[in-house]
Amino acid sequence: MRLLPLFVALAGCPKDSDTDTDTDTVVDTDDTDSPYAGNEGSLALLRTYENGELVHAEVVGIFTNEDQGFLNIAQCARNEETPCLRELPEPGFRVPYDPGDRFVPTSSFYQYVGLTVQYGPFEAAYIVDPDLSFYYADVTDEDPFEGPADIALGVQWGPFDAPDAVTVPPGLVVTEPRYEEDEPIRVFSDETAFRFEWEPSGAGQMYLIVRDADPLQQAWVYAVEDDGVLDFDVSTLGLLNNRNLAFQLTRWSYDELDVNGSRLAVQSTADATYYIRYIDVGLREPIQPPADSCDDPLIPRLENGRFYGELTGYADDYQEAACLQSFDAANGRDGVFSVDIPPRNELRIEYTQLGSNAAMYLYDSCDEDEQICVEGADLDVGTGGLEVIERFNPSDTEIESYILVLDADEPLSGGLYFLDVERTFIPEPGLADTCIEVLQSPNVQPGTYYQGDMIGYFDEQNPGVTGCTGSAVDGPDGMLPVLVPDNVTLEVTVSAPGGNPALYLLGQCNNVNTCIDGSDTVGSIETLVYQNTTGASQQLTLVVDTQDTVPAPFTLTIRLF
Numbered sequence: 001m002r003l004l005p006l007f008v009a010l011a012g013c014p015k016d017s018d019t020d021t022d023t024d025t026v027v028d029t030d031d032t033d034s035p036y037a038g039n040e041g042s043l044a045l046l047r048t049y050e051n052g053e054l055v056h057a058e059v060v061g062i063f064t065n066e067d068q069g070f071l072n073i074a075q076c077a078r079n080e081e082t083p084c085l086r087e088l089p090e091p092g093f094r095v096p097y098d099p100g101d102r103f104v105p106t107s108s109f110y111q112y113v114g115l116t117v118q119y120g121p122f123e124a125a126y127i128v129d130p131d132l133s134f135y136y137a138d139v140t141d142e143d144p145f146e147g148p149a150d151i152a153l154g155v156q157w158g159p160f161d162a163p164d165a166v167t168v169p170p171g172l173v174v175t176e177p178r179y180e181e182d183e184p185i186r187v188f189s190d191e192t193a194f195r196f197e198w199e200p201s202g203a204g205q206m207y208l209i210v211r212d213a214d215p216l217q218q219a220w221v222y223a224v225e226d227d228g229v230l231d232f233d234v235s236t237l238g239l240l241n242n243r244n245l246a247f248q249l250t251r252w253s254y255d256e257l258d259v260n261g262s263r264l265a266v267q268s269t270a271d272a273t274y275y276i277r278y279i280d281v282g283l284r285e286p287i288q289p290p291a292d293s294c295d296d297p298l299i300p301r302l303e304n305g306r307f308y309g310e311l312t313g314y315a316d317d318y319q320e321a322a323c324l325q326s327f328d329a330a331n332g333r334d335g336v337f338s339v340d341i342p343p344r345n346e347l348r349i350e351y352t353q354l355g356s357n358a359a360m361y362l363y364d365s366c367d368e369d370e371q372i373c374v375e376g377a378d379l380d381v382g383t384g385g386l387e388v389i390e391r392f393n394p395s396d397t398e399i400e401s402y403i404l405v406l407d408a409d410e411p412l413s414g415g416l417y418f419l420d421v422e423r424t425f426i427p428e429p430g431l432a433d434t435c436i437e438v439l440q441s442p443n444v445q446p447g448t449y450y451q452g453d454m455i456g457y458f459d460e461q462n463p464g465v466t467g468c469t470g471s472a473v474d475g476p477d478g479m480l481p482v483l484v485p486d487n488v489t490l491e492v493t494v495s496a497p498g499g500n501p502a503l504y505l506l507g508q509c510n511n512v513n514t515c516i517d518g519s520d521t522v523g524s525i526e527t528l529v530y531q532n533t534t535g536a537s538q539q540l541t542l543v544v545d546t547q548d549t550v551p552a553p554f555t556l557t558i559r560l561f
Contacts, residue, residue, distance in 0.1 A: 039262035044074040052173040059124040061135030063111035105132040120149035169204030172270035193231035290335030293317040294366035302337040311414040323373035330359035332408025341393040350420040356413035363403040431478025435509035444480040468518035475546035499552030503528040
């Protein structure tokens with residue numbers, strides 16, 4: 001399917017300052033001359049189709065003494081969401097469209113051309129309105145019409161009768177997509193195309209109008225070959241995330257007739273409109289759907305990656321509260337994955353519900369009698385808020401296995417979600433026990449490290465209460481050589497749940513009096529920040545020390561910036 005682009009850019013919508021409102025002037029029915037130069041009229045047969053079936057059809061006529069130049073004045077006057085075009089685009093060319101050109105009902109005098117106007121087999125009656133006098137007929141229940149059409153009108157413009165003046169193309173039988181209920185169709189940025197399929201006719205011209213749900217925002221018009229298939233890449237529009245759009249596939253015919261020196265535009269349209277929600281998923285890919293509960297025979301295993309998925313239609317099987325930060329039960333829809341953490345790996349899961357407040361948690365088992373929540377995330381950050389679980393497996397040999405429940409915290413909530421999963425191997429820091437070993441070791445690199453125990457390490461260093469830590473650190477310690485370039489900051493954090501660690505930097509490994517910075521406060525987490533402003537690189541020794549006789553396992557994070 002070849003797509004011929006016609007870009008349409010929308011701007012603001014100023015009103016015409018001319019507010020003439022003489023819409024019901026009595027006219028002489030014997031007047032057969034056009035009293036105004038540039039009189040304009042527009043007749044339109046407008047048909048709306050859903051799933052290939054005609055659901056609404058109407059004949060609309062607008063006659064005015066002010067030439068506003070709209071091809072589809074009857075259609076855009078009746079429906080503000082339809083662009084008012086001043087010319088029909090040719091295949092391969094684009095037509096600019098400015099919503100400031102939108103038809104303004106109070107800017108014209110309206111012309112009376114008889115009690116009715118004839119369009120093919122249909123008669124549209126004259127209707128007087130304070131803002132817009134027009135001709136109208138609802139022809140939904142009449143048989144769809146196609147082929148040659150008579151045009152007849154009279155009085156102020158003079159009697160006019162044109163048998164078989166225009167040709168009405170057949171209706172629009174769109175077979176894909178099928179429109180279901182009133183929910184927008186979701187289109188994701190990783191999908192290559194939004195596909196339309198229809199029955200080609202060989203009559204009329206096909207167009208695709210892509211517009212924002214707000215008619216005063218962006219819109220695009222494309223000329224389309226009437227060959228039955230169109231694959232449209234929505235991502236080429238460069239839209240923002242969660243944008244609501246309307247796609248209108250339409251078959252047009254257009255003719256222009258001279259009526260006693262006045263212009264009469266006659267058109268027929270058959271439209272099928274689809275409302276979509278465009279969602280930018282970034283580099284995510286669709287995830288394998290989760291199991292509905294632990295009762296499902298197959299629970300999919302969660303791998304590393306960036307995903308998007310859907311909980312709509314899932315049941316509310318779990319109402320966990322105890323291990324969540326909010327302590328509020330997660331009462332929304334939920335889905336279940338199995339997830340493993342290899343030895344010495346940290347698992348990080350980021351979860352966002354786009355339409356509700358999210359909650360997630362890890363169970364140690366699917367067995368309801370032994371099911372214990374070991375980790376949960378529910379910060380009550382609201383719709384679209386990020387929830388994060390981080391869990392480390394300290395074993396050198398054993399795999400940890402869990403059940404992950406993706407949940408939402410309100411009844412009937414839980415739909416489209418983003419899920420990012422990452423496992424990161426955490427090595428040991430390679431602590432040296434003596435200064436000789438420090439000299440033989442490579443400089444430690446930025447990163448995260450985990451030390452399970454310090455069995456076999458001795459108390460080699462102790463700055464004392466008058467030193468750079470302000471405390472005596474009598475427990476075992478380990479050392480790392482570190483190179484800090486000039487004008488670079490070193491940041492070190494040690495976290496030892498259940499322990500009391502300390503950090504300090506030595507200019508010379510075997511001399512605690514050369515300590516240039518240290519950190520030892522009460523608690524299990526210490527952070528040391530040191531900036532080298534000496535004008536040259538510094539070769540230093542980083543010491544991880546403790547006041548504990550049996551030091552607790554710790555995580556060490558090193559940054560240079």
